[in-house]
Amino acid sequence: MTIRFTAAVAACAIASTAAAAEHQDPHQLARDLFKQLVEIKTTESGLGSTPAAEAMAQRLLDAGFPAEDVHVVGPGGRKQNLVARLKGTGRKRPVLLIGHLDVVEALREDWSVDPFVFLEKDGYFYGRGTQDMKDGDAIMMTTLLRYRAEGYKPDRDIILALTADEEGSNANGVDWLLKNRRELVDAEFVLNHDGGGVMLEDGRAVQVDLTASEKVYADFDLTVTNPGGHSSVPPRENAIYSLARALDRVSSYDFAFELNNVTRAYFEHTAKHSAAEQAAVLRGVLQTPPDPEALEQLSGDPVYNAIVRTTCVATRLSGGHANNALPQTARANVNCRILPGHSPEEVRQELVKVVADPTVKVRYYNFLTEQLDDVAPNVRGYAPPPLRPDVLKPLEKVAAKMWPGAPVVPAMAVGASDSIYTNAAGLPTYMVSGSALARDDIRAHGQDERLGVQAFYNAVDFFYDYLKAVVAYR
Numbered sequence: 001m002t003i004r005f006t007a008a009v010a011a012c013a014i015a016s017t018a019a020a021a022e023h024q025d026p027h028q029l030a031r032d033l034f035k036q037l038v039e040i041k042t043t044e045s046g047l048g049s050t051p052a053a054e055a056m057a058q059r060l061l062d063a064g065f066p067a068e069d070v071h072v073v074g075p076g077g078r079k080q081n082l083v084a085r086l087k088g089t090g091r092k093r094p095v096l097l098i099g100h101l102d103v104v105e106a107l108r109e110d111w112s113v114d115p116f117v118f119l120e121k122d123g124y125f126y127g128r129g130t131q132d133m134k135d136g137d138a139i140m141m142t143t144l145l146r147y148r149a150e151g152y153k154p155d156r157d158i159i160l161a162l163t164a165d166e167e168g169s170n171a172n173g174v175d176w177l178l179k180n181r182r183e184l185v186d187a188e189f190v191l192n193h194d195g196g197g198v199m200l201e202d203g204r205a206v207q208v209d210l211t212a213s214e215k216v217y218a219d220f221d222l223t224v225t226n227p228g229g230h231s232s233v234p235p236r237e238n239a240i241y242s243l244a245r246a247l248d249r250v251s252s253y254d255f256a257f258e259l260n261n262v263t264r265a266y267f268e269h270t271a272k273h274s275a276a277e278q279a280a281v282l283r284g285v286l287q288t289p290p291d292p293e294a295l296e297q298l299s300g301d302p303v304y305n306a307i308v309r310t311t312c313v314a315t316r317l318s319g320g321h322a323n324n325a326l327p328q329t330a331r332a333n334v335n336c337r338i339l340p341g342h343s344p345e346e347v348r349q350e351l352v353k354v355v356a357d358p359t360v361k362v363r364y365y366n367f368l369t370e371q372l373d374d375v376a377p378n379v380r381g382y383a384p385p386p387l388r389p390d391v392l393k394p395l396e397k398v399a400a401k402m403w404p405g406a407p408v409v410p411a412m413a414v415g416a417s418d419s420i421y422t423n424a425a426g427l428p429t430y431m432v433s434g435s436a437l438a439r440d441d442i443r444a445h446g447q448d449e450r451l452g453v454q455a456f457y458n459a460v461d462f463f464y465d466y467l468k469a470v471v472a473y474r
């Protein structure tokens with residue numbers, strides 16, 4: 001009796017909260033979630049991800065999600081992840097939505113406002129994570145809560161994973177879930193809200209990105225050591241000179257030109273929407289083999305150059321210990337962004353060849369362990385997954401309605417995200433977001449991070465329509 005009575009009361013509570021959520025203004029709901037997330041300090045030095053994962057789990061339970069579909073899991077302690085499931089008819093395999101809860105550090109004294117107080121000012125929401133990516137977390141949560149409140153039964157389960165340690169440290173939530181709780185997150189494909197997006201120029205949407213490919217990040221340490229000695233009797237051999245020559249060779253070296261299905265599609269789309277001269281260059285590069293003159297011209301643009309080849313650049317330099325002594329050590333950091341399909345070890349070996357001096361040691365710098373390794377990881381950045389029509393077509397349709405005239409452009413990110421884990425695990429991953437940013441207002445990881453108020457609400461509306469269109473696509 002008692003049990004049945006409790007169950008009945010619980011069912012009532014569920015019905016009334018679900019009804020409340022349905023009648024709640026979706027923008028207000030999204031804003032509340034956004035505020036709540038920004039004000040939980042999910043930095044490494046702060047609280048970690050656990051309080052945010054728990055808070056979002058509570059929101060879902062309050063809205064009537066069954067406890068069996070809401071999990072807070074992880075290695076324990078500060079780095080827990082939320083995994084929630086909106087059950088569908090099971091006609092198709094699930095879709096997984098991912099977003100990271102952690103944010104990079106932000107110091108009050110560096111900002112003009114408190115980074116952990118959600119503030120609406122002059123048409124913007126300010127706070128750490130407003131661009132990267134508590135906006136996306138709040139938007140995906142809002143979408144799930146709305147679908148649940150309407151009693152929507154999708155053709156496939158929709159799984160949401162909000163995770164730890166995307167920005168670094170050693171408990172990456174997506175990696176952990178795939179290795180330890182695969183059954184919770186297994187899906188036919190993945191939508192990652194940590195990329196894509198709408199590009200604004202003079203306040204107008206000009207492009208909607210579909211990011212389906214990423215470069216891999218790697219640091220290499222170049223070190224030369226000499227016995228040293230007095231600088232009054234210098235031999236020819238000198239650590240600083242050797243390192244300078246090595247860096248000079250790196251500076252003039254071009255890694256091989258390469259296109260993949262994503263960057264090829266990117267150039268094809270861009271050519272269609274470019275002025276004649278620019279279009280001719282892009283079409284020249286698309287030829288097989290590429291027109292050498294067009295390629296040279298394209299490579300002169302650092303943004304385009306980074307799309308068609310692996311790049312390596314010196315970013316730090318140190319050496320010597322006294323003005324009147326021969327340097328015993330000289331070292332530099334060379335930062336590389338590696339094209340999909342190639343591994344850091346492959347690039348390290350290529351750097352060794354480019355440097356062409358056995359006295360220059362080329363080692364991999366592992367930023368997680370802060371160690372120098374003689375050999376770099378052999379994992380390859382994932383080959384871009386094919387552009388699925390059920391991801392691309394709905395994006396074209398919804399974007400045309402919301403941002404008329406702004407073409408959908410398949411793109412490659414020059415940074416790296418959690419997509420690397422899902423793709424490596426065989427779950428094709430696409431980065432889609434309706435958040436709009438001006439090209440010159442990218443503040444992720446920076447000071448006074450902010451997102452336009454209207455841009456956020458548009459992104460809320462966008463994702464609600466988009467995800468339904470993806471799930472319903474036939």
Ligand SMILES: [Zn+2]
Pocket residue numbers: 100132133166194
């Ligand atoms: Zn991010």
